Amino acid sequence: MKKENSPRRVQSPELGENEGKTVELHGWVHDVRVLGKLTFLIMGDPYGYYQAVLKGELVEKVSNVPRQSYVVLRGKVVKSRSKINPYEVQVDSLEVVNEADKVLPLDPASKVESELMTRVNNRPLDLRNAEERKIFLMRADTLKVTREFLSQKKFIEVDTPKIIATASEGGAELFKVDYFGRPAYLAQSPQLYKEELVLALGRVFEIAHYFRAEKSNTVKHLNEFTSIDIESAMMLKQDVMGILEELIKHIYSSLKSMGYQLEAPNYSFPVYTYEEVCKSTGVKFGEDLTTDVLNEFGKDKGFYFIIEWPLSLKPFYTMPKGDKLSESFDLMYKGLELASGGQRIHRYDLLVERLKANNLDPESFSEHLKVYRWGMPIHSGWGLGFDRLMMVLSGRSNIREVVLYPRDSRHLAP
Ligand code: AMO
Numbered sequence: 001m002k003k004e005n006s007p008r009r010v011q012s013p014e015l016g017e018n019e020g021k022t023v024e025l026h027g028w029v030h031d032v033r034v035l036g037k038l039t040f041l042i043m044g045d046p047y048g049y050y051q052a053v054l055k056g057e058l059v060e061k062v063s064n065v066p067r068q069s070y071v072v073l074r075g076k077v078v079k080s081r082s083k084i085n086p087y088e089v090q091v092d093s094l095e096v097v098n099e100a101d102k103v104l105p106l107d108p109a110s111k112v113e114s115e116l117m118t119r120v121n122n123r124p125l126d127l128r129n130a131e132e133r134k135i136f137l138m139r140a141d142t143l144k145v146t147r148e149f150l151s152q153k154k155f156i157e158v159d160t161p162k163i164i165a166t167a168s169e170g171g172a173e174l175f176k177v178d179y180f181g182r183p184a185y186l187a188q189s190p191q192l193y194k195e196e197l198v199l200a201l202g203r204v205f206e207i208a209h210y211f212r213a214e215k216s217n218t219v220k221h222l223n224e225f226t227s228i229d230i231e232s233a234m235m236l237k238q239d240v241m242g243i244l245e246e247l248i249k250h251i252y253s254s255l256k257s258m259g260y261q262l263e264a265p266n267y268s269f270p271v272y273t274y275e276e277v278c279k280s281t282g283v284k285f286g287e288d289l290t291t292d293v294l295n296e297f298g299k300d301k302g303f304y305f306i307i308e309w310p311l312s313l314k315p316f317y318t319m320p321k322g323d324k325l326s327e328s329f330d331l332m333y334k335g336l337e338l339a340s341g342g343q344r345i346h347r348y349d350l351l352v353e354r355l356k357a358n359n360l361d362p363e364s365f366s367e368h369l370k371v372y373r374w375g376m377p378i379h380s381g382w383g384l385g386f387d388r389l390m391m392v393l394s395g396r397s398n399i400r401e402v403v404l405y406p407r408d409s410r411h412l413a414p
Contacts, residue, residue: 007074012048015087018077025050025075025089028068028100028128031109039063041091042109043073044128051080051088058094067109068100068128108132120400121414135394135402138260142393143207143386145254146228149247155205155230160193162208166364168192169315173212175223186211189383191317194231195344196371198379203232207386215409218291219398220336220388224407228389231381237319237327237343240380241305244331244339245269247384248303255393262393269331270304277306285324286310295335303338306330316358317351319343331384333392341382348372 009024030049031042039059041052052073054062065071073094080088105122106114108129113119119126127133147157163184167174168191175186190206197204206229214221232240245268252264278285281293289297289306298304307329311320319327319342328342345351351372352362362369390402400406405414 012043012045012050015050015077015089019079019087020077022074022076022092023089024072025052026070026072026097028070029062029065030128031067032062034059040088041073043071044108044130046133048130049085051082051085052091053088054091054094058091061094061096065096066100066102066104067107068104068125069096070098070100071096116398116400117411120406120411123404123414135390135396136404138255138394139390139402141255141258141260142251142390145251146207146247149250150205150230153203153243155203155232156201158190158194158197158201158204158206159208160187160190160197160206162187162211166192166368173214175211175213188212189227190229191315191383192368194229194381195317195379196368198231198233198381199371199374199376202234203230205230217408217410219400220391222387222399222403222406222408225399225403226386228384228386229381231344231379233377233379235380236378237307237329237341237380240341240382241271241307241329241331244341244382244384245303248331248389251389251393260393265303267302270301272304272306274306274309274325286312288313291335294332294337298332298335301332301334303331303333306332314342316354316360317344318354319345320350320354327380329382331382336388336392337385338388338392339382339384341380343378343380346372346376346378348376 007022007024010018027043027045029041030044033040039054039062041054041062043050043052071094073089073091075089075091077087077089080086104125106118106125108125163177163179164187165184167185167188169188173188177184177186187210189210190208194204194206209224210227211224213223249265252262256262256264275285277289277297281297283289283293308321308325309328310324311326314326314328321327326342330337331339345354348369351369355362355365387399387403391399394402396402
């Protein structure tokens with residue numbers, strides 16, 4: 001792409017180190033500002049913005065160029081008087097390589113934010129706004145540090161199937177697919193596979209998309225979402241709660257050291273039992289904790305755990321604690337559930353009993369159940385809703401803001 005004798009091609013963050021030199025810059029026209037005889041082009045590239053100063057016939061040339069067009073310019077880098085941009089480019093030549101439409105579905109340079117669904121429906125254009133782009137850079141960085149953390153804790157990354165024969169989290173929220181004439185489903189979680197794999201691998205984790213056919217349209221549910229799952233042999237509930245708390249703190253400190261502005265939780269995550277939450281909010285034992293109840297309970301809290309949920313509110317694989325309770329937990333942030341997990345049943349007989357108690361047919365789980373006759377170890381794990389974690393890290397209140405192409409019951413495009 002570099003033409004002979006053309007100046008060095010640089011990106012927006014490299015202007016300072018090229019002061020006094022003639023360089024080539026590629027980018028899109030973010031904004032045009034006319035100040036007397038000078039015209040300032042605010043240019044964008046994937047790494048930020050920069051200012052280009054135009055004079056003479058170049059002013060004429062850009063006057064009709066639509067915003068967001070892709071241009072290549074050459075010029076000298078000089079110190080600028082602008083407080084926002086310490087350096088600017090005095091443009092000698094400018095080439096409009098790819099003109100954008102005159103009327104765009106949204107203006108990424110506008111101070112007024114477009115409607116969320118307009119942004120989602122035109123995501124690449126939305127991402128030309130650096131603030132929106134930052135969320136997805138943070139997403140990628142969070143995944144990177146999560147993988148590093150879990151690998152360092154000796155968890156092995158696995159990939160399990162997303163087309164499955166039996167429900168892992170209960171039947172109602174399954175997407176059915178036609179698998180060569182046989183019914184199959186899209187995975188709601190990696191639950192059964194991750195449990196099976198601890199038998200030999202000990203500690204596993206998976207980061208993947210899962211599918212839930214929930215019709216409800218809320219700010220915290222999607223029909224396709226990303227989950228970070230771990231499962232470990234020879235660990236109890238409190239062990240995996242400890243790993244989860246450590247991971248959250250590790251993510252905060254790593255992101256901060258990368259330059260993200262965050263307020264890290266520098267406290268031990270408090271632990272409340274389900275019964276304590278019931279007492280404080282007036283909920284009857286056995287009832288689920290609704291969004292309203294959780295918002296009320298969590299309004300003056302940060303991260304905290306709710307442990308020992310009634311067995312009847314947790315999936316069949318959850319280890320009972322006495323007759324009515326379970327060795328389970330949810331990680332919360334204010335009123336938002338971020339993760340759930342706990343100790344699992346490792347004995348065949350008890351698992352069959354719990355399947356029946358949940359009106360599930362052990363016969364349809366026979367492929368899974370057989371594993372429990374091969375010396376299944378004591379094991380525990382959790383699933384952390386990654387999109388919800390990104391809501392907390394980015395301070396956004398709608399899950400659609402932190403997912404590139406969100407899928408809900410109303411949107412299947414783009
Ligand atoms: P659960 O069903 O609680 O547990 O899901 C785990 C976490 O995933 C996130 N989540 C969702 N995020 C967005 N949209 C959805 N529709 C959605 N559904 C769930 C939440 C939730 O806390 N197998 C267990 C986990 C385990 O025990 O290891 C499970 O799937 O943040």
